[in-house]
Amino acid sequence: MTLSAKDKAAVKGFMSKMKSRSEEIGAETLSRMLVVYPQTKSYFAHWPDLAPGSAPVREHGVIFINGVYEAADKIDDLKNGLLTLSELHAFMLRVDPVNFKIFIHCMLVVLAMLFPEDFTPQVHLAVDKFLAQVALALAEKYR
Amino acid sequence: MVEWTDFERSTIESIFAKMDYEDVGPAALSRCLVVYPWTQRYFGNFGNLYNAAAIMSNKMVAQHGITVLHGMDRAVKNMDDIKATYAELSVLHSEKLHVDPDNFKLLGDCLTIVLAARMGTAFTAEVQAAFQKFLAIVISSLGRQYH
Numbered sequence: 001m002t003l004s005a006k007d008k009a010a011v012k013g014f015m016s017k018m019k020s021r022s023e024e025i026g027a028e029t030l031s032r033m034l035v036v037y038p039q040t041k042s043y044f045a046h047w048p049d050l051a052p053g054s055a056p057v058r059e060h061g062v063i064f065i066n067g068v069y070e071a072a073d074k075i076d077d078l079k080n081g082l083l084t085l086s087e088l089h090a091f092m093l094r095v096d097p098v099n100f101k102i103f104i105h106c107m108l109v110v111l112a113m114l115f116p117e118d119f120t121p122q123v124h125l126a127v128d129k130f131l132a133q134v135a136l137a138l139a140e141k142y143r
Numbered sequence: 144m145v146e147w148t149d150f151e152r153s154t155i156e157s158i159f160a161k162m163d164y165e166d167v168g169p170a171a172l173s174r175c176l177v178v179y180p181w182t183q184r185y186f187g188n189f190g191n192l193y194n195a196a197a198i199m200s201n202k203m204v205a206q207h208g209i210t211v212l213h214g215m216d217r218a219v220k221n222m223d224d225i226k227a228t229y230a231e232l233s234v235l236h237s238e239k240l241h242v243d244p245d246n247f248k249l250l251g252d253c254l255t256i257v258l259a260a261r262m263g264t265a266f267t268a269e270v271q272a273a274f275q276k277f278l279a280i281v282i283s284s285l286g287r288q289y290h
Binding site: 031032035036052105108109110112113116119121122124125128 | 173174177178195198199252255256257259260261262263264266268269271272275
């Protein structure tokens, strides 16, 4: 399921729209994930406050979203572009890759909520394909 | 036996009471056919599905989207025993329609996303959790009679 030129264009186009609401998208995605999929809280037990919209959640939401933007910049070679991030997730964070899908789903829901007109089925398709490739690249160094 | 909190029960009932079936049904099914094109395998006789525009304006897809959504009405009315309520529908999907049960999740995800777009901020994390729990049970019940 390689990204076509059309997919890449759709992703880049939509990312530029996202930039105006980055913090909101990041915070909402992460908050939502922790509520809808409580098992994901197990990775954040060291945070003082896991409540939706709390400071650690908001800060970390921004980190996640910036990661997505970084991936979009490296869309032509995600595997190599995200090697360092993959090493981080594989050796240090050791997040089970099944959670990448969970995070992606929550992000798609938030994008639909915040951009009801722009998140068309075609954009949804391109973004979903892209994020799936990002997840694959992140899992690259796991074993 | 599934345990429902009062919040979950009223959330599901409210979502379906307020939903515009003629809008959400077609939007969810057509989105599924666009985002997960392999699901088109079940709609060989639906005419033109060649591209996103064709899918989204296809009247048979739209009608079927409405049918599928109304199929969930019985689950909403029988939330305490969706498994039994859907036994026959499960047999139908397995024996007659031969739908791979993994596809139910794909349509469910698209329905969630369409609902999020329609409800905006009203689609809170708690509402999403309740809706996804409902969908998970519907999906599990529909897959139950496969063998």
